[in-house]
Amino acid sequence: MGFSLKLLTLGAAAASATNLFVSDYSGAVTSFALTASNNGTYTLNDTFSTNECAPSPSWLTIDSNRGLLFCLNEGLTTPNGSLSSFTIERDGSLTHVKNATTITGPVSGVVYGAAAGQRAIALAHYSGSAVSSYLLNGGGKFGLNQQLTFSLSEPGAVPDRQDAPHxxxxxxxxxxxxLLVPDLGADLVRVFTYDDDTLKLKELSPLEVAPGTGPRHAVFWNAYGVACESCLTYFYLVxxxxxxxxxxxxEYLPNGGGLNFTQINNSSTYGLLNQPEGNAPAEIQVTPDNRFxxxxxxxxxxxxxxxxxxxILASDSMSTFKLQTDGSIVWHQLWPSGGSYPRMFSIDKTGxxxxxxxxNSQNVVILKRDVATGLIGEPVARAGLVGNTTCVVWDE
Known part of the structure; x- marks a missing residue:
């Protein structure tokens, strides 16, 4: 599909604009400006694009406080993957800083380490069955710190997807x-601690889940939005x-000994509704108001x-659950995602x-959400891409 921009609404005088960054399998990372008009309508316009994370950009990690964007190239058509860094300019454009070859298949990354000290970015490698880390040296520069690879003694419960750690x-x-890493192939959530100085990772006891679960993404939650070892904390795994x-x-174990997990609930991602055969949930996030x-x-x-x-557009779906103070979840809504295969989504800071x-629809859809009720609503803007959409993040 050639690049096309599809606007659902055209606004009057623009009141404000917010940048988003979107990656797709054509090799592009594109900047979009979402503009809110005084009459409540929106426009979504592409403002910049780069192919310096090609050929298979799969994930974007943004460091807004330092004005940096890290892009992971999954390497679907090459022997290896890669990690690229960019500085974010005031107009939403990106200036490329560095690209380095990685183990194949990086699909997620997170920055860790002391805010005012040495930091690193950890990468999860799906096809490479690995976790790697790169020390961040300021201004988007980085260098390899560590590579950890994993193996299975025998295939898992779903051999075609669990033939190796993923x-x-x-x-x-x-x-x-x-640092926690869901492993779809091994039915584990791997848990790592790290040295404060070197940021080297050390694997601790993992969370083991039921055979055939296929852990993909996860989030933590505390009812009061606080973080401490003694706080009542919950973990939700897709x-x-x-x-x-x-x-x-x-439960936080003493002396940095890791985490203990006690299962409290398990639900279809369709909640109370009948789940279609073949449904494959992907992303999971807690809303900014900490309620859903x-x-x-x-x-x-x-x-x-x-x-x-x-x-007629066939659309997949978004599920919303209401979080309860005892860690249970209550099904709240099923709503169209605005296309096929919603691989990833991001919520803006207002919620x-x-x-x-x-x-598969090669698009980005901006859905309105009612903060009071927690219900997702109609799309306010939409844009098409050249390749299959992989990641979208807000620059806020």
Whole structure:
């Protein structure tokens, strides 16, 4: 599909604009300006594009405080992957700083380390069955710190997807002491601590989940939005293969000994509704108001949406659950994602807009969200891309 921009609404005098960065498998990282007009409508315009994270950009990690963007190239058509860094300019354009070859298949990255000290970025490698880290040296410069590879003694419960470890995400716990990596192939969530000075990772006891779960992405949550070892903390894990969201109560072990997980609930990502066969949940996020959990569902075509030209758009879905103080979740809403295969989504800092990257529809859809009710609503803007959409992040 050639590049096309599709606007759902045209505003009057512009009141404000926010930048988003979007990656797609054509090799491009594109800057978009979402402009809110005084009459409440929006426009979404592409303002910049670069191919310096080609050929297969899969994930974007933004460091807004330092004006940096890190792009992971999955390397679908090359023997290796790569990590690229960019400085974010005031107009939303990107200036390339560095590119380095990595183990194949990086699909997620997170920055860790002391805010005022040495920091690093950790990468989860899906096809490379690995976790790697790179020391950040300021201004977008970085260097290899560590590479850890994993193996399986035998295939898992779903051999075609669990033939090897498949590290799918890298996240931090709320206290920033531990790095967690869901492993879709091994049915584990790997847990790492790290040395404060060298930022070298050390693997601790993992969270083991039911065979065939296929851990993909996860989030932590505390009812009061605080982070401490003694705080009541919960962990929610999306199982891509089982199409589940599983909640765990988290206990911090003494002396930096790791985390203990106690399962408290398990649900279909469709909640109370009948789940379509083949549904494959992907992204999971807690809303900025700390009240709801949102999950994207792929491969379900739960909605048929009329298009302006009279055609019908088959759409996958977004699930919303309400978070309870005891860690339980209550199904709240199922809503169209605005396209096929919502691989990733991001919520703006106000919680009133959700940017969804629909991979197979090669688009980005901005959905309105009611902060008071927690309900996602109609799209306010949409843009097309050249390749399959992989990641979208807000620059706020």
């Amino acid at each position: 590290e799918h995400e890298a996240i931090l716990d709320p206290t920033d002491q531990y 199982g891509e293969l089982a199409s589940t969201v599983t909640g765990f109560a988290v 959990l949102i999950i994207s569902n792929r491969n379900n075509t739960s909605f048929n949406l009329p298009e302006p030209d009279g055609s 009133s807009l959700v940017a969804v990257g629909n991979q």
